[in-house]
Amino acid sequence: MFFYVARQPILNESKAIYGYELLFRDGPNNSFPNIASDEATIRLVEGSEFNAGVKLLTDNNFAFVNFSESALLDGLPSLLPTDKTVIELLEDIPPTPAILEAVQRYKGEGYQxxxxxxxxxxxxxxxLPYVDIIKVDFRAMNTAHINQLLKDLRFFTGRLLAEKIETYDEYQQAKSLGFTLFQGYFFARPELIQKRVLSSSQAVCMRLLELTSEPNYHIDSVAELIEQDIGLTYKLLKFVNSAFFRRQSEINSIQQAIVRLGQVEIRKFSALIAAASLADGKPDELIKLSFIRARFMELLAQHNEQYKVEPASAFLTGVLSKLDAMMDNELTVILSGVAIAKEIKRPLIEGTGPMAFFLRTCEVLEQGNWTQLERLAQRLRIKPAQLIEYYQQAQQWGQSFAKT
Known part of the structure; x- marks a missing residue:
């Protein structure tokens, strides 16, 4: 499954990149889909931040993202990083006290x-005291209209951005009028970016929404459901590390992530994922293999006395172990923005520590390398037949999810 986004560069006076406006696309044709602006924003935020990462999409420059009135009031911008996000208020947003309060809050949190x-x-x-950038459409205004606007804004201390600049003369005119940021076809048309992302089962997403909507949901039930879906697991970890929480927090299990989020934020996460509707059917073989690894490593942690490993951490390590193959990228890149503990990242990226040994045991069983299995069993102080039995149990567990 792929996530599509177009980005159009925004340049400064030296024609150097200042940032990119991100534009949602639902396919490779680079045209805006026939959907409501709210849905487009939700899918853009969910797809860009929970999968690719906004900073990767903009090469660590500013990301300009459009938000509607309801998106602003619902707190959707808070899912994006504060230091690299420019919150654009769409032109049809009314200047109400509620919007002013939201703008003041976002500005105080560090957004532009x-x-x-x-x-x-x-x-x-x-x-205006809370606004950093005002965008002026050069296709919608004539010179007299723009000059009057600049008079009205004579006390504005932020930056002026000339958008829809299509000719050299318009660029020169904008510069002479005091504009310092520029966007338009004269510089570049929106560039389509395609990223492979993890799909989430629509049935699981809807069940998650139902569970978390209950007044006093059970954390274990929510964790058990999320563990059924690799995409949800990854997105939950990204969500924990999103701008809501302002700092990296190490996570050792899905239960811990849910507790750390709290009821309000887990409900927000559930609603966002369900609204994005990134369903792609049943799990593929890579996902089934991840399920099998997760359950096998959990069983191994529960019954192994040689290496002291938390079963929940072992499970999460197994779940994440095939993300590189699923997302066509290196684990170092995929996990760079994910809040998981070092004892989980280390076996996945460096191949060291007890859980790396557990993963190696998984691989040997997958390959049917019985000679190597004998050696590993000796180190684990578990009989090879017992390891095979654990793996068979894990296969049955993994297959059960493939049928849902």
Whole structure:
């Protein structure tokens, strides 16, 4: 499954990249889909941050993202990193007290604020101290209109961005009027980016939404459900490390991630995932293999006395062990923005530690290398027949999810 996003560069006076406006696409044709703006924003945020990572999509430059009135009030921008996100208020957003309060809050958290396709009205005056960038559409305004707008904004201390610049003359005119940021076809058309992402079963997403909607849901039930879906597991870990929490927090199990989030945020996560509807049917062979590894490593941790490993951490290590093959990328890149403990990252990336030994045992069983299995069994102080039995139990467990 793929996630599609178009990015259009925004340049400074030296024609160096300042950032990119991110535009949702639902396929490789690089055109805006026929869906509501709210749905497009939700799918853009979910797909970019929980899969690819906004900073990777923008080469660590600023990401300009459009938000509607409801998205602003619902807190959707908070899912994106504070230091590299410019929150664009769409032109149809009314300057209400609730919107002003939201803008003040986002500004205080470290986001930049931009007003898109701006046309001056006195009601916007009290917003201006919190605004960093005002975007002016050069296709929608003539020279007289732009000059009047600049007079109305004479006390504005932020930056002016000229958008939809299509000719050299328009670029020169914008510079002469004091614009310092520029965007338009004169510089570049939106560039389509395609990223492979993990799909999440729609049935699991909807069940998660149901579970977390209950007044007092059971953490174990939610964790058990999330463990059934590799995509949800990965996205949950990304969510824990999102801008909501402001700092990296090491996670050792899915239960711990759910506890750390709390009821309000886990419900927000569930709603976002369900709304994005990234369903792609039943698990493929790679996902089934991850399930088998996760369950085998959990069983091994429960019954092994030679190496002291938390079963929940062993399970999570197995779940994540095939992400590189699923997402066509290196684990070092995939896990760079995920809040998991070092004892989980180390076996996956460096191949060291007890759980790396557990993973090696999985691989030997997958390959049917009985000679090597004898050696590993000796180190684990478990009979080879017992390891095979654990693996068969794990296969049955993994196959059961393939049928749901």
């Amino acid at each position: 604020i931009a007003l898109d396709d701006f046309e001056y009205h006195p009601d916007w005056h009290e917003f």
